[in-house]
Amino acid sequence: MTNPLRSDADTRLPRVAGPCAIVLFGVTGDLARKKVMPAIYDLAARGLLPPGFALVGFARRDWEDQDFAETVREAVAEHSRTGFDQATWERLAEGIRFVAGDASDPEAYRRLGREIETLDAQRGTGGNHAFYLSIPPSVFPTVLTHLQESGLAQPPTPQAWRRVVIEKPFGHDLASAEELDQLVDDVFPPESVFRIDHYLGKETVQNILAVRFANTMFEPLWNANFVDNIQITMAEDIGIGGRAGYYDGIGAARDVMQNHLLQLLALTAMEEPLTFSAADVRAEKTKALAAVRLPADIDAHTSRGQYAPGWQGGLPVKGFLQEDGISPDSTTETYAAARFDVDTRRWAGVPFYLRTGKRLGRRVTEVAVVFKRAPHSPFPDRSVSELSSNALVFRIQPDEGITVRFGSKVPDTQAIEVRDVTMDFQYGESFADTSPEAYERLILDVLLGDPPLFPNREEVELSWSIIDPMLERWADNGRPEEYASGGWGPESAYSIVERDGRMWRRP
Amino acid sequence: MIRLEDTSGGEVAAAIAAERHRQGSPTTGMVLTLLIMADEEHQEEATSAAVRAARQHPMRIITVIPRPSSSPAPARLDALVSVGGDDGPGELAILRLRGALAEHAGSVVIPLLLADTPIVAYWPAVPPKDPSNDPIGRHASRRITDTTMGLEPLADLQERSLTYRPGDSDLAWTRLTAWRTVLAGSLDAHPTPKVDEVVIEAGARLPTAQLLGAWLGLRLSVSVRIVDVESTHIEAVTLSTPDGPIDVRRRAANSSARDHVHDDGRWQNATLSRPGAPATGIMLPIRGLDELLAEELRHLAPDSEYGEVVRAVTNPGLVG
Numbered sequence: 001m002t003n004p005l006r007s008d009a010d011t012r013l014p015r016v017a018g019p020c021a022i023v024l025f026g027v028t029g030d031l032a033r034k035k036v037m038p039a040i041y042d043l044a045a046r047g048l049l050p051p052g053f054a055l056v057g058f059a060r061r062d063w064e065d066q067d068f069a070e071t072v073r074e075a076v077a078e079h080s081r082t083g084f085d086q087a088t089w090e091r092l093a094e095g096i097r098f099v100a101g102d103a104s105d106p107e108a109y110r111r112l113g114r115e116i117e118t119l120d121a122q123r124g125t126g127g128n129h130a131f132y133l134s135i136p137p138s139v140f141p142t143v144l145t146h147l148q149e150s151g152l153a154q155p156p157t158p159q160a161w162r163r164v165v166i167e168k169p170f171g172h173d174l175a176s177a178e179e180l181d182q183l184v185d186d187v188f189p190p191e192s193v194f195r196i197d198h199y200l201g202k203e204t205v206q207n208i209l210a211v212r213f214a215n216t217m218f219e220p221l222w223n224a225n226f227v228d229n230i231q232i233t234m235a236e237d238i239g240i241g242g243r244a245g246y247y248d249g250i251g252a253a254r255d256v257m258q259n260h261l262l263q264l265l266a267l268t269a270m271e272e273p274l275t276f277s278a279a280d281v282r283a284e285k286t287k288a289l290a291a292v293r294l295p296a297d298i299d300a301h302t303s304r305g306q307y308a309p310g311w312q313g314g315l316p317v318k319g320f321l322q323e324d325g326i327s328p329d330s331t332t333e334t335y336a337a338a339r340f341d342v343d344t345r346r347w348a349g350v351p352f353y354l355r356t357g358k359r360l361g362r363r364v365t366e367v368a369v370v371f372k373r374a375p376h377s378p379f380p381d382r383s384v385s386e387l388s389s390n391a392l393v394f395r396i397q398p399d400e401g402i403t404v405r406f407g408s409k410v411p412d413t414q415a416i417e418v419r420d421v422t423m424d425f426q427y428g429e430s431f432a433d434t435s436p437e438a439y440e441r442l443i444l445d446v447l448l449g450d451p452p453l454f455p456n457r458e459e460v461e462l463s464w465s466i467i468d469p470m471l472e473r474w475a476d477n478g479r480p481e482e483y484a485s486g487g488w489g490p491e492s493a494y495s496i497v498e499r500d501g502r503m504w505r506r507p
Numbered sequence: 508m509i510r511l512e513d514t515s516g517g518e519v520a521a522a523i524a525a526e527r528h529r530q531g532s533p534t535t536g537m538v539l540t541l542l543i544m545a546d547e548e549h550q551e552e553a554t555s556a557a558v559r560a561a562r563q564h565p566m567r568i569i570t571v572i573p574r575p576s577s578s579p580a581p582a583r584l585d586a587l588v589s590v591g592g593d594d595g596p597g598e599l600a601i602l603r604l605r606g607a608l609a610e611h612a613g614s615v616v617i618p619l620l621l622a623d624t625p626i627v628a629y630w631p632a633v634p635p636k637d638p639s640n641d642p643i644g645r646h647a648s649r650r651i652t653d654t655t656m657g658l659e660p661l662a663d664l665q666e667r668s669l670t671y672r673p674g675d676s677d678l679a680w681t682r683l684t685a686w687r688t689v690l691a692g693s694l695d696a697h698p699t700p701k702v703d704e705v706v707i708e709a710g711a712r713l714p715t716a717q718l719l720g721a722w723l724g725l726r727l728s729v730s731v732r733i734v735d736v737e738s739t740h741i742e743a744v745t746l747s748t749p750d751g752p753i754d755v756r757r758r759a760a761n762s763s764a765r766d767h768v769h770d771d772g773r774w775q776n777a778t779l780s781r782p783g784a785p786a787t788g789i790m791l792p793i794r795g796l797d798e799l800l801a802e803e804l805r806h807l808a809p810d811s812e813y814g815e816v817v818r819a820v821t822n823p824g825l826v827g
Contacts, residue, residue: 087776
């Protein structure tokens with residue numbers, strides 16, 4: 001039955017999550033403290049959490065409710081977007097609980113079950129619970145199995161729901177991803193599984209679709225007739241920091257390329273969806289991913305590297321092999337780049353260059369669509385010597401926005417001279433600083449049961465099947481190449497584009 | 508601030524452009540022009556709220572202050588101009604219209620309107636009789652009034668009801684968003700959202716109470732009683748359902764020292780009681796004028812929900 005107080009015309013009313021609780025597994029991780037806890041608080045501050053909302057921590061710690069609450073409070077005070085407000089905090093804190101227990105102890109899950117029932121009675125959470133697994137993937141099987149065996153994965157009534165939220169990595173190759181997906185699917189129905197790729201929660205990523213499909217002037221050019229190549233970059237200026245345990249053995253391709261970069265590729269390459277429903281958007285993304293192909297000569301078209309010790313932005317920095325917790329003979333790559341092709345009529349012959357790395361020149365994520373040169377130039381060569389290709393760039397972070405590069409006459413020259421200029425649209429200016437964090441959006445969507453921004457099992461598995469051959473080839477082929485900290489990657493990264501007669505943009 | 512005396516609309520526009528050039532950024536990303544029509548008493552609060560809202564919606568703000576005089580005085584325009592800087596990314600022009608010019612504000616603002624972007628008109632206190640036919644309001648696709656701030660809130664609201672045109676909105680309605688969110692949310696969770704009666708306890712002369720009553724009456728097709736409780740707030744809303752009442756009630760301001768502090772600040776504490784669920788405390792944000800304006804500027808399409816509701820307001824004050 002529909003709620004008479006809601007109507008599509010009433011755009012002011014936000015959707016608010018129904019009665020529910022989040023059960024957080026893994027309460028001390030970086031992500032939990034820096035992203036998940038602050039996002040939950042920010043949702044509360046924006047009035048988007050239901051009355052009686054509860055947050056339950058579950059971990060192997062000798063803690064009482066207030067110890068966990070204090071951990072959350074510190075995380076919120078340090079990282080929340082909306083600023084710490086005591087009264088909002090006290091409201092949220094009323095619903096904070098902690099269950100101490102080992103992830104492999106059935107008795108701990110029975111305690112968790114009793115706590116959840118108590119919350120349903122005391123706080124009116126209605127049997128609706130989202131299990132947020134902010135834990136290493138190695139613990140997934142244990143937790144999922146126990147959630148099933150303890151009956152916690154089953155909603156108590158047909159109206160209630162149980163959902164599970166998992167963070168990347170979703171496996172480390174196709175086989176392990178399938179195994180994990182099977183395990184999750186055995187415990188939760190597919191529509192109750194939410195895989196978080198926080199890039200998809202970002203306003204600018206959603207804006208790729210808005211710009212492409214709400215305008216007239218871009219989509220006619222969005223094909224092999226006009227586009228020369230597409231470059232998708234996610235560069236970090238920092239090293240691995242304290243994440244050696246997570247990063248060693250994973251590397252840049254698994255950590256970033258398999259999920260974020262291929263999702264950005266799918267959004268850039270996909271056809272127009274019938275509607276913006278989750279099913280229709282996923283259908284088009286899946287088709288795009290299914291058409292992605294890695295070139296047969298993997299050595300020639302991929303590049304991997306490790307950052308060397310050196311100087312970055314005026315400061316001395318360690319090399320990857322010198323980082324604490326990294327074995328001196330580690331072959332984990334901190335830089336990965338590759339050419340991909342999308343085998344469709346729209347994209348035939350247009351290379352998609354994807355690159356990601358740590359300790360690069362600066363922190364930037366962008367999708368650059370580089371157009372072909374004009375087929376004929378009436379100007380003499382010397383007039384257009386400083387003109388390169390037109391480009392449309394989606395800047396995803398920082399300074400979210402769009403840049404268009406095109407040629408324009410240089411004023412006050414006797415012979416006409418045409419040079420590259422850029423036109424810039426910046427969200428930082430037009431839809432400024434109140435843009436919600438990606439995690440707020442995604443966590444709210446989990447609680448509302450709204451799936452469009454979450455990759456499903458098929459997308460995850462397709463992505464693995466795209467990069468698996470590259471990972472296998474790399475595993476058999478010695479060491480990654482060293483690259484200078486603070487630059488833009490190893491020599492081989494340049495050769496994969498130069499071989500095709502192209503150049504990387506300097507982001 | 509650049510001061511221009513005995514000037515013209517064109518000169519003010521040129522001064523803004525010159526200041527932009529001087530700062531090295533002749534092109535700008537302004538998304539709209541906001542025209543504020545106010546007297547001296549209200550212009551400062553409204554203008555500074557708009558400047559804060561410009562952080563979310565970079566805009567050109569033009570505050571028009573008519574200064575009519577009883578004795579015949581020469582027509583004259585004085586202006587203050589400020590661009591960028593610490594006040595945020597927007598552009599600001601404060602115009603004082605003296606003598607006969609006070610009657611011809613439209614002629615002054617036309618050269619100052621940004622090309623091809625929406626125009627929003629805002630009357631922080633005394634609204635025109637008919638905003639969409641007002642000399643300034645006619646230029647605007649969005650016309651924001653604030654009946655709460657007028658001298659005769661209920662009479663003003665009645666006028667809004669009679670003269671409503673798509674594109675009108677009123678901050679009394681904007682102030683209700685938090686209450687409406689809570690009430691709509693309480694029915695989301697309710698398995699059979701059938702409501703038999705609604706009682707609102709509020710100061711009956713509050714336009715917000717009248718609009719809330721009209722909205723609930725319209726959407727739930729029930730009779731709404733507004734019980735006058737001598738307050739400057741909406742104190743409580745009770746929806747009677749077959750399963751029992753859904754009740755949202757502000758907590759008394761002095762129930763504890765801490766609640767009291769927050770009652771004057773950004774939040775008011777309230778209690779939500781529903782059938783079959785424990786009563787829970789909730790927070791209703793009290794938003795400043797800048798946040799209210801920012802909400803208005805977020806959705807620039809005509810607010811048809813407001814339109815239906817304001818036209819359903821009949822003889823306010825006689826209800827209940």
